[in-house]
Amino acid sequence: MANAYLQGVEISASQFLDIFHHYDNDGNGYIEGKELQSFIKELQQARKQAGLLVQILPTEENFLLFFRQQLKSCAEFMQAWRCYDADHSGYIEADELKNFLKDLLQKAKKPYDEKKLDEYTHTTLKIFDSNHDGKLCLAEMARLLPDEENFLLKFQNVKMVRREFNKIFELYDQDENGYMDENELDALLKDLCEKNKKVLEVNKIPTYKTAIMALSDGGKLYRTELALVLCAEDISAPAPL
Secondary structure, X not given: OHHHHHOOOOOOHHHHHHHHHHHOXXXXXXXXXXXXXXXXXXXXXHHHHHOXXXXXXXXXXXHHHHHHHHOOOHHHHHHHHHHHOOOOOOEEEHHHHHHHHHHHHHHOOOOOOHHHHHHHHHHHHHHHOOOOOOEEEHHHHHOOOOOOOOOHHHHOOOOEOHHHHHHHHHHHOOOOOOEEOHHHXXXXXXXXXXXXXXXXXXXXXXXHHHHHHOOOEOOEXXXXXXXXXXXXXXXXXXXXX
């Protein structure tokens, strides 16, 4: 499917979306896990066979492959998230996403213009905004990472409702100063791994901790920051009656 389009020098965003829908096997509006890996694998194979740079959007670079080349670890991704979620809302909105993509292109010294940047932003939202609210939450944005780097996929299975999360945060914030330090987070992660052995790996605790602490404010991990990883609800929203 992808090869048919990728033999040309450049394809349109609509053609890219045709390829995207081909790999959306369950028709849920986005591709993830094995679907996404198959998509990326075929793009990489087509790139080698064609002997040219695969271009899935009208721009100078393939976005998915380009993104993965620029952010090689989950910790780097989390640092970028903290930087570009400028209002600390827990979401990256269209303007914040545009700034993120702009800086990513400048860092890689890739040429672009305003029109291409707008199309990048629009198409990224269209693909990864799974609930169509016009913004990306951490889990949606993290789907750009390779599965082996995206520890957030594992934490999707251990997320808690708001009430349970608040109790857990207060329990492990042992000095009651309103945030967790590395030692307190380490204790929490060890207990989570012990209770969820089928999902979380004890030997990956240092990786989990480094990535999560990248969200912190100078080593202080506040409730709203940890909630991005462990809470299934938006804790900034009014509590249900």
